Amino acid sequence: MEKLDKPGLFEQARPRLMGIAFRLLGSSAEAEDAVQDTAAKWLLANEETIRDPLGWMIRVCTNRCLDILGSARVSKTDYVGPWLPDQLVVDPEPDLSERLDRTASLTSAFLLLLERLTPKERAAYLLHDIFGMAFREIAETLQLSELHCRKLASRARKLVQSENVRFLPGEARQRELLDLFQVALQTGDLTGLAAALSADADFRADSGGKVTAVTEVVSGRHAVTDFISGTLLAAWSRLRAKPVRTNSGLGLLLLEPLAIHAIVTFGFDASGRISNIFVVRNPEKIDRFLMQSYRVTDQGELQRH
Numbered sequence: 001m002e003k004l005d006k007p008g009l010f011e012q013a014r015p016r017l018m019g020i021a022f023r024l025l026g027s028s029a030e031a032e033d034a035v036q037d038t039a040a041k042w043l044l045a046n047e048e049t050i051r052d053p054l055g056w057m058i059r060v061c062t063n064r065c066l067d068i069l070g071s072a073r074v075s076k077t078d079y080v081g082p083w084l085p086d087q088l089v090v091d092p093e094p095d096l097s098e099r100l101d102r103t104a105s106l107t108s109a110f111l112l113l114l115e116r117l118t119p120k121e122r123a124a125y126l127l128h129d130i131f132g133m134a135f136r137e138i139a140e141t142l143q144l145s146e147l148h149c150r151k152l153a154s155r156a157r158k159l160v161q162s163e164n165v166r167f168l169p170g171e172a173r174q175r176e177l178l179d180l181f182q183v184a185l186q187t188g189d190l191t192g193l194a195a196a197l198s199a200d201a202d203f204r205a206d207s208g209g210k211v212t213a214v215t216e217v218v219s220g221r222h223a224v225t226d227f228i229s230g231t232l233l234a235a236w237s238r239l240r241a242k243p244v245r246t247n248s249g250l251g252l253l254l255l256e257p258l259a260i261h262a263i264v265t266f267g268f269d270a271s272g273r274i275s276n277i278f279v280v281r282n283p284e285k286i287d288r289f290l291m292q293s294y295r296v297t298d299q300g301e302l303q304r305h
Contacts, residue, residue, distance in 0.1 A: 004047045010039050013054050015301035016131070017061045018294075022302055023126050024065040024119075026085030026111045028288055034064040058133070059141040062123055069119040080209025082217055084278055085111040086285055087263050088247040091295035091305065102300035104168040105130050106247040108278045109267030113165050117156050124149045125156030130300055169272040174250040175243075177266060177274055181252065182241050188233055190225050197221045198273040203228075205262075205279040213281045224277065236261075246289075247296075248278065260286050 017038060021031035038061040042053075050056045076083050085108050104110060105126075114122050120142055127133040127141065128149075135153075139146045160166055168174075177196055184193040203224045207213035218227045239254040239261055251265035263286060267276030280286060293305045 006043055009053050010042055013057045015297055015303040019301040021061055021065050024122060025068060028086045028292055030068050034061055037064050055137055062141050066119045081207055081215035082204040084108055084206035084280055087280055087289050089293040090245050090247055103296055104166045108248045109165040109276055113163050121152045121156045124152035128153045164270050167268055167270050168249050169268055173272050178250055185236050190229055194225045196274055198269045198275045201275050203277040206282050208282040210283055211281050263289060
């Protein structure tokens, strides 16, 4: 039997594994750990017993992520303030607006919705609906029956469809909304921004208790605009804003003279209004954002630069 190029096969699989792991975990650091654990097991595995190398690696990586999710549920209960998924720097080419369906499954709004699912519901849905795996393969991965996996994915799909968060407007609309947000910060006039917010819009900031930030979710259009005008403008009006492309679409880096103060991104409703304002203030998450840059492939994979 011809010897497999095990390192080469793993590097080919890495973008897919990272795409799966990040969607499951919402943390780039934990996703990288899961992928590296998979690499270690793959390089030590007996290749003569493995018929489908990619399927084997996906199975190992997915189950490692499920193990991490089990412990993460405990640690998140001790998290100070709202928890948000990591933001990633993504390659501006090719235009993400041409692949909205797959890229929308990387946004903070979508990943937060997945937090409401059980780990295996999340895995069954992602592997089937996002990555196109057959339920027979998913059943082998999760060590469940095909029927059970179909039910898991169906329950997840109903939640996703009912919440309607898997939506990302075109780039022109995203730029328009960013401009309204910047105008509000620079001038104090929130008229345009208020009109662009959905009635049930919310504002949440992830600081992890490491820096100053609101520790409760601010809910409702009027509450959000009151919070911005009454609290944020005084602190943020002095900051410089720089547009950036992230896994949640176009966002803003709010810059202090020598550091990033925050990463701001949006969630959207189906009419193209802002349904969520997400603010990452946790210094560890900002550091990871600066260190990691990815290209989103046509298959929704994450290929690191």
